Amino acid sequence: MIKLTFSGWFECRLSTDPDPTDEPRGVSGWTYAVVGEPDFDRVIRTMPAEAVKRRPGQSIGVTVRRVELDGKEDVSHVLRGAPFVLLDGASFEGRNTLANPATEEPIFPFHLLIEKEGVRLRREYRDLQTGELRIQRAAGVLFDPAALAESGVGDPDTFVARRIGAIEALLGDPRAGLTSTQRIALEARRGQLQRRGNGPVPLPFGMKYHYVLEGPWVEVRDPQRKLKATVDLGPWIIDLWLGCWDADALCGYLKGTLIAPSTPNELARKD
Amino acid sequence: MNKFRSSMTRRATAMAKSAVASDEPLVIDTREELLDALTEAVRIEHVLMLQYLYAAFSIKRSTSEGLTDAQQEKTRDWERRILEIALDEMTHLGTACNLLSAVGGRPDFTRPNFPQAASPWYPFPFELAKLSDPCLVRFIRAESPPSAQAAALEGIAPDPLSFSYVGDLYRAIAAGFETIDAAFARSGDPRKRLFIGRPEAQAPTGWALNFKIFTITDVASAKAAIDYIVRQGEGTASGSEPSHYGTFRGILAELRQARQQDPSFEPARDVVSNPSTRPERDAAAGATIIAESSIAHPVAELLSHTYSTMLMMLSTYFDPAGEATEARATLQICSRGLMSGIVRPIAEVLSTLPATADDRGPRAGAPFEIYGDLGLPAYAPGRLAIIAERLEIEANECKRLAELDPGLTRLRFLAGNYASASARLASLLAGGGSIP
Numbered sequence: 238m239i240k241l242t243f244s245g246w247f248e249c250r251l252s253t254d255p256d257p258t259d260e261p262r263g264v265s266g267w268t269y270a271v272v273g274e275p276d277f278d279r280v281i282r283t284m285p286a287e288a289v290k291r292r293p294g295q296s297i298g299v300t301v302r303r304v305e306l307d308g309k310e311d312v313s314h315v316l317r318g319a320p321f322v323l324l325d326g327a328s329f330e331g332r333n334t335l336a337n338p339a340t341e342e343p344i345f346p347f348h349l350l351i352e353k354e355g356v357r358l359r360r361e362y363r364d365l366q367t368g369e370l371r372i373q374r375a376a377g378v379l380f381d382p383a384a385l386a387e388s389g390v391g392d393p394d395t396f397v398a399r400r401i402g403a404i405e406a407l408l409g410d411p412r413a414g415l416t417s418t419q420r421i422a423l424e425a426r427r428g429q430l431q432r433r434g435n436g437p438v439p440l441p442f443g444m445k446y447h448y449v450l451e452g453p454w455v456e457v458r459d460p461q462r463k464l465k466a467t468v469d470l471g472p473w474i475i476d477l478w479l480g481c482w483d484a485d486a487l488c489g490y491l492k493g494t495l496i497a498p499s500t501p502n503e504l505a506r507k508d
Numbered sequence: 509m510n511k512f513r514s515s516m517t518r519r520a521t522a523m524a525k526s527a528v529a530s531d532e533p534l535v536i537d538t539r540e541e542l543l544d545a546l547t548e549a550v551r552i553e554h555v556l557m558l559q560y561l562y563a564a565f566s567i568k569r570s571t572s573e574g575l576t577d578a579q580q581e582k583t584r585d586w587e588r589r590i591l592e593i594a595l596d597e598m599t600h601l602g603t604a605c606n607l608l609s610a611v612g613g614r615p616d617f618t619r620p621n622f623p624q625a626a627s628p629w630y631p632f633p634f635e636l637a638k639l640s641d642p643c644l645v646r647f648i649r650a651e652s653p654p655s656a657q658a659a660a661l662e663g664i665a666p667d668p669l670s671f672s673y674v675g676d677l678y679r680a681i682a683a684g685f686e687t688i689d690a691a692f693a694r695s696g697d698p699r700k701r702l703f704i705g706r707p708e709a710q711a712p713t714g715w716a717l718n719f720k721i722f723t724i725t726d727v728a729s730a731k732a733a734i735d736y737i738v739r740q741g742e743g744t745a746s747g748s749e750p751s752h753y754g755t756f757r758g759i760l761a762e763l764r765q766a767r768q769q770d771p772s773f774e775p776a777r778d779v780v781s782n783p784s785t786r787p788e789r790d791a792a793a794g795a796t797i798i799a800e801s802s803i804a805h806p807v808a809e810l811l812s813h814t815y816s817t818m819l820m821m822l823s824t825y826f827d828p829a830g831e832a833t834e835a836r837a838t839l840q841i842c843s844r845g846l847m848s849g850i851v852r853p854i855a856e857v858l859s860t861l862p863a864t865a866d867d868r869g870p871r872a873g874a875p876f877e878i879y880g881d882l883g884l885p886a887y888a889p890g891r892l893a894i895i896a897e898r899l900e901i902e903a904n905e906c907k908r909l910a911e912l913d914p915g916l917t918r919l920r921f922l923a924g925n926y927a928s929a930s931a932r933l934a935s936l937l938a939g940g941g942s943i944p
Contacts, residue, residue: 254848255591255595255848256848257848257849257852257853257856258849258921258925259853259918259921259922261569262569262570262584264584264587264588264591265587265588265591265592265595272571272577272580272581273577332845332849332924332925332928333844333845333848333849333925334841334844334845335841335842335846335849335850335925335928336924336925336928417577418577421577421578421581422577424581425581428585
């Protein structure tokens with residue numbers, strides 16, 4: 238069995254209630270696309286290269302932090318530091334609660350990729366009988382007090398003051414080289430934070446997801462046998478927690494595990 | 509007074525009462541007068557909300573529409589503030605329905621189509637118009653406390669009426685609750701009670717974030733609810749609390765200042781006033797008929813049809829006739845979801861589509877027309893079936909329009925919202941939807 242533990246910040250530029258789910262700029266909810274930024278698209282982005290990356294904000298990047306082979310940690314495993322990516326424009330499927338309750342919004346489609354140095358694990362969540370993409374609601378909201386420290390959010394009570402301080406520091410830094418548009422955008426963010434007070438600060442609550450990925454919609458590539466195991470095509474179990482929502486930075490913290498059946502090969506035995 | 513007047517007669521009486529000169533304060537001292545006044549309050553909250561929504565949806569969104577970066581953030585802030593007020597009006601509407609229901613009334617969501625000129629029965633004109641200086645002055649007039657009338661808006665006040673201001677109507681209603689309840693108590697007849705409504709018909713508070721609906725059980729809760737509504741509209745004498753009146757005045761001042769800085773600044777799209785898909789028999793002169801050759805025409809029809817379906821959901825929700833708890837929960841979710849997830853985005857789309865055959869002409873807007881009778885049968889499965897049937901028709905029409913015009917990208921997404929709402933209702937019907 239191979240177990241990957243991953244975590245990090247993702248970006249999701251989406252409107253929030255009571256704005257329509259497809260609201261492009263954000264008006265009456267907690268989130269806004271400020272001047273100079275593209276319209277919202279609701280896509281969950283775990284890779285920094287694909288993100289808009291507000292600054293000051295969070296450092297985007299969900300990566301594998303720990304690899305275990307048959308219960309034993311492998312600190313030199315090739316997949317340590319591998320990016321965890323959701324493909325095909327995965328987004329939260331709520332539709333103003335018409336489709337799903339706010340606390341149970343599914344991630345749709347669910348198609349994961351973990352890839353590094355030529356090793357690739359990829360699998361889609363599809364119906365075994367029909368082959369169609371499956372949609373699955375979150376399994377509720379889970380309080381996880383450790384998430385504040387893990388994510389680096391720290392004390393939620395001082396979050397707004399710290400973020401406003403960081404924005405003002407950037408505005409006041411002559412070396413930052415801000416354009417007029419960037420200044421207006423930062424001032425807009427500061428205004429929203431001041432207006433909303435301590436409302437939408439990152440809190441240690443997150444939506445829990447549990448997926449069992451099965452079937453032939455899977456790819457395991459390991460031409461140089463760096464995985465140190467042969468990953469089985471049996472069910473892969475994915476558990477995710479997405480929370481600590483930072484409405485100002487349009488980011489959330491993701492952590493989770495992937496467990497796949499596997500058989501160790503010679504490299505693993507040598508270790 | 510005949511205790512069994514038809515609702516039509518009641519309405520006519522309410523209109524006639526409205527025409528009493530303003531130096532004769534509105535006095536409510538019978539249940540029927542209270543029902544009339546609350547029905548009027550429901551109607552006024554409804555039409556105010558639609559006017560605010562229309563103005564908000566007309567606001568320009570991006571630099572591609574001629575805004576500077578700073579103006580883009582400014583107009584977004586105005587839109588947000590106006591939408592917040594519209595949301596407050598929705599909660600007032602919900603509380604007014606609870607007030608009505610508590611004393612034995614049945615919420616009625618019918619209203620005349622736009623426009624309506626100022627008249628003895630409408631103390632200010634009801635118009636769908638883009639955000640502008642005169643539009644904001646009209647909104648301030650609607651929300652203003654009586655004492656501010658002369659100073660702030662000299663010369664535009666209509667002829668004196670029994671309730672020239674929304675706050676006046678509510679104050680009269682609050683006094684009416686006290687007067688009538690005390691009269692019943694004095695009668696010594698235990699069968700005489702003001703609060704004869706079904707408790708289960710009261711809408712609960714937890715509809716959504718910042719959606720504060722009061723449940724009404726007695727005079728104290730009724731007065732607290734009314735006090736809250738009046739304070740939100742007019743503010744307090746000290747001006748220490750934010751109010752609709754104060755917010756609109758603030759936006760007007762900012763708009764005038766922005767115009768001084770940039771005389772060419774235009775915050776709203778060139779949308780027509782009072783759009784309509786057809787002549788409406790109950791509308792005053794001044795409607796703008798959307799050209800049938802424009803794609804805006806069928807989109808506007810879809811919007812108005814869906815808006816009426818939402819009103820049917822609300823009237824069913826606020827006047828349950830055997831619907832099971834699950835059915836009421838579904839109606840609550842769907843009516844709220846239709847407002848945020850379907851009606852609003854289509855209204856926004858309409859403010860970008862041409863109202864005339866000339867693609868370069870003025871834009872259309874959401875007509876919020878009511879085409880026919882909103883009345884539904886009192887038989888729960890029957891009325892749920894009608895609502896489900898309408899949603900299915902609307903879902904298909906949305907899909908058809910999205911396929912007809914590839915430019916309607918938001919409609920492609922909204923077709924999924926319709927499908928979700930339609931599936932919810934269909935599932936409810938399959939399970940019966942009513943208490944066996």
